[in-house]
Amino acid sequence: MFSEQPQQPIAATKKSIFASTWFFILATGCAIWAGSKSSDYYWQHSEMSARQYAMVWDGYQRLSPEGQTKFGSVLLKGFLLKPELSAITDIALQERDSFSISAGDTGEEAESVTHQIYRFYAGIPTVSIAKDKLLASLAAQGSAKPE
Structure with missing residues (x-):
């Protein structure tokens, strides 16, 4: 009745979650870095x-x-x-x-x-x-x- 499904979709899902987590961390880090640089630029040049x-x-x-x-x-x-x-x-x-x-x-x-x-x-x-x-x-x- 039940056929065994391959484990590929679960592994792909884990990779996707892992990749999206790293992408989120990278994007957040870039936003924090860019925000600090732009506020320094604003303060120095406004x-x-x-x-x-x-x-x-x-x-x-x-x-x-x-x-x-x-x-x-x-x-x-x-x-x-x-x-x-x-x-x-x-x-x-x-x-x-x-x-x-x-x-x-x-x-x-x-x-x-x-x-x-x-x-x-x-x-x-x-x-x-x-x-x-x-x-x-x-x-x-x-x-x-x-x-």
Whole structure:
């Protein structure tokens, strides 16, 4: 009544499950690796948000004229990348032992992270009242070029 079936389908199923498990592990590993590399790239190459420009503008106003001149050398290209915030903080800390920066009220809404990432990959520059004030002030000193 019962005929013995060959063991090939079971072995093929085991191979398939084993292969799909390794494929899943490989795909997950690649996604984690690529995600970490892309987030590092985003952090190193993305422009500051409008809120961050407001913080920089607030801190810039409290700097001495010498500090403002040093700051202008950081902003030579007409925009600021996120890692340059540490250079700005270093300039401020050279003048004072402690330095706090608050986001001044420029009347702008906070920008979502999703919109910042979209702006970065689309190549759209930040539009900000504080950025415009900062660039105008530095252009008046002659230490930054406008966009």
